[in-house]
Amino acid sequence: MESNDDAQGRTALGADLVIPALALAFAAYFFYSVRGLAWEAQANGLLIGSALVVLCLVQVGRIARAVAKRHGRLGFGSLIRPREAFVKRLGIVAISVAFLVAIRWLGLTLSLFLAMAGALYVMGGRTRRHLFWIPLISAAMAYVLFIGVLQSELPPGPVEHLLAPVVAKLHP
Amino acid sequence: MSWDFLVTQFGVQLGMWWVIVPAILLGIVVGAVPGFSAQNSLIILLPLTLSMNIHAALAFMIALYCATHLGGGIPAILVRIPGTGGAAATTLDGYPMTRKGQAQQALVLSFCASVFGGLIATLATFALLPWLSKAGLYLRSVEMVVVMLFGLTLIAAVAAQDFLKGIIAGLFGLLIGVIGTDHIYNAPRATFGFLELYDGVPLVPALIGLFAISEALVMVETKMIVSREGRERAERMRWSDTVDGLRMSLHRWWHIVWTSFVGLVIGIIPGAGASVAAFVAYQQSRLWSKTPELYGTGIPEGVIAPESANNGVTSGTLVPMMALGVPGGSTAAVMMIVLQYHGIVMGPQLFTSHPQIAYGVFVSMAVAYIFMIFTILPLARYMSRIVLIGTEYLVPVIVLMTIVAAFAGRQYLFDMGLAVVFGVIGYIAHRTNYHVTAMLIGIILGPLFEEYLVRALRLSQGNVAVLFSSTLGNVLWGLLALSLVLPWWRERQHRKAALRR
Numbered sequence: 150m151e152s153n154d155d156a157q158g159r160t161a162l163g164a165d166l167v168i169p170a171l172a173l174a175f176a177a178y179f180f181y182s183v184r185g186l187a188w189e190a191q192a193n194g195l196l197i198g199s200a201l202v203v204l205c206l207v208q209v210g211r212i213a214r215a216v217a218k219r220h221g222r223l224g225f226g227s228l229i230r231p232r233e234a235f236v237k238r239l240g241i242v243a244i245s246v247a248f249l250v251a252i253r254w255l256g257l258t259l260s261l262f263l264a265m266a267g268a269l270y271v272m273g274g275r276t277r278r279h280l281f282w283i284p285l286i287s288a289a290m291a292y293v294l295f296i297g298v299l300q301s302e303l304p305p306g307p308v309e310h311l312l313a314p315v316v317a318k319l320h321p
Numbered sequence: 322m323s324w325d326f327l328v329t330q331f332g333v334q335l336g337m338w339w340v341i342v343p344a345i346l347l348g349i350v351v352g353a354v355p356g357f358s359a360q361n362s363l364i365i366l367l368p369l370t371l372s373m374n375i376h377a378a379l380a381f382m383i384a385l386y387c388a389t390h391l392g393g394g395i396p397a398i399l400v401r402i403p404g405t406g407g408a409a410a411t412t413l414d415g416y417p418m419t420r421k422g423q424a425q426q427a428l429v430l431s432f433c434a435s436v437f438g439g440l441i442a443t444l445a446t447f448a449l450l451p452w453l454s455k456a457g458l459y460l461r462s463v464e465m466v467v468v469m470l471f472g473l474t475l476i477a478a479v480a481a482q483d484f485l486k487g488i489i490a491g492l493f494g495l496l497i498g499v500i501g502t503d504h505i506y507n508a509p510r511a512t513f514g515f516l517e518l519y520d521g522v523p524l525v526p527a528l529i530g531l532f533a534i535s536e537a538l539v540m541v542e543t544k545m546i547v548s549r550e551g552r553e554r555a556e557r558m559r560w561s562d563t564v565d566g567l568r569m570s571l572h573r574w575w576h577i578v579w580t581s582f583v584g585l586v587i588g589i590i591p592g593a594g595a596s597v598a599a600f601v602a603y604q605q606s607r608l609w610s611k612t613p614e615l616y617g618t619g620i621p622e623g624v625i626a627p628e629s630a631n632n633g634v635t636s637g638t639l640v641p642m643m644a645l646g647v648p649g650g651s652t653a654a655v656m657m658i659v660l661q662y663h664g665i666v667m668g669p670q671l672f673t674s675h676p677q678i679a680y681g682v683f684v685s686m687a688v689a690y691i692f693m694i695f696t697i698l699p700l701a702r703y704m705s706r707i708v709l710i711g712t713e714y715l716v717p718v719i720v721l722m723t724i725v726a727a728f729a730g731r732q733y734l735f736d737m738g739l740a741v742v743f744g745v746i747g748y749i750a751h752r753t754n755y756h757v758t759a760m761l762i763g764i765i766l767g768p769l770f771e772e773y774l775v776r777a778l779r780l781s782q783g784n785v786a787v788l789f790s791s792t793l794g795n796v797l798w799g800l801l802a803l804s805l806v807l808p809w810w811r812e813r814q815h816r817k818a819a820l821r822r
Contacts, residue, residue: 168749179499183511186510189779211485227752249741283714291725294368
């Protein structure tokens, strides 16, 4: 893993602000969403939210002090380095989102096959054998477990429609 | 609880061999893969456990959980790569034994310490459970509010590297847990306009995202989970000297007994977990040894102490979950989710409403350890080769299969998307040391915390002073304050000492 420190030995602390920022934004949204409700509906959220806001501000203050004393800087090194791994990470997240969209149209088996092949490619897999067999085995296992055995209501696609008579025979 | 009940339970659990044996084998494999923990495999297999009947699901989860703790010691000894955090201390003497040509002895020591340590701690927990369960009945809403905050604080203090970050993660989780309609007026709160969130944040996608997906995203930056050196070492493994290892274990039976109790006690503390237990047991073993200077050079006691303790933790972790409804760690949290899915409510009532579940968990654990004695010895050698799987295959399989698993709980596509969102949040939390376990336990406790808090406040007509109205509650508040101040004071002392150096 690449170092999180710069040439002057200052640690990148900007990434440490992401969770507090998310927490503060969520707490603000929570306070907004409970305005006008009965006190019973507000009490718990207000209590936890207020404590959370205070602690997040303490953390922001701690980081601001470190930056002011030049012990740290507002970089995002720990989240985005190494660069090539970050690109792979973005690729995996993008494929996951694409999978969630595609599953509605292509069904579980086919969309999982395509997403798995794409994810393997993004991760550096270039062997055609691996790019075909691993997705095929994964998709087949998912089909058997989720549709064949558990009869989940996952969206059906061409493969599910094709195999529907077989499943119907197994679960009359 | 009568002997008849106990014998019947034992018979029922023995009849579950068809679930226990595969779970043990899977657990050993999973334990041997660094970065792949018991909770991750339980998450991937959630659809399977949710579809099983409750007894089979419990037997499966318990056996897998215990076997994972045992499996973590295999690569720790053979290639100095701990399969789980709990096995990190095992590397200190386990790997030097391997280097001295005593790999098989070290493995057998580790197996014996794990199996017998786990078994002893389970039997001790079983004996103490009637008293532990009654303790929960004395806790009212006010005390439960403090107990939950106390549990969360302990997790942040013991498990998180940075206390403030741990607390922020825990409270963030607690606030996420409040999403949904309130218990009294059914008014929606912070649902982002999604009907799917009216019932609250579903636990399965939160769990999958925060643990499995986030860890897979961290894994992306390494080609393999082991270094080239570790890979070469893993390929050269041989199997021999098993009998010698058994003899060494028998000679040190008392060491196994007392270090397993260290694990049990630490396991009961929410958040402490196997890593802390293993290191504490190792330190204690060295402290009381007549030859402390030999620790770290490859001695049997240095393998026994951490392995026995990290398996002693397994039963201890389940105690706060069963007796109070507060999960002691992330794996206990996964189990709690599965039990809740089956309509089982944790807490002191569990011992009267579902005694077969409450006691069955520990009987199941004892049976799993007995089965392990016969399955592990002949198979262990081959398991270390698991470390040779590349991340280019592991990451896509973990991410995509767990996203599909997120659908299983409620059958909503929305939950699959939610798992990805939690995966990204979990990844950021992972990389910046905001503890994901604290966040998850916050999410689990959120609705319960609200229920107890609002009940206490309604009884006092909205007077917050009710939270400080009971003696037991005030003692717990005092301990909570201590647990908040002590880590801060300790950090300050460390910093001062570092500056002096």
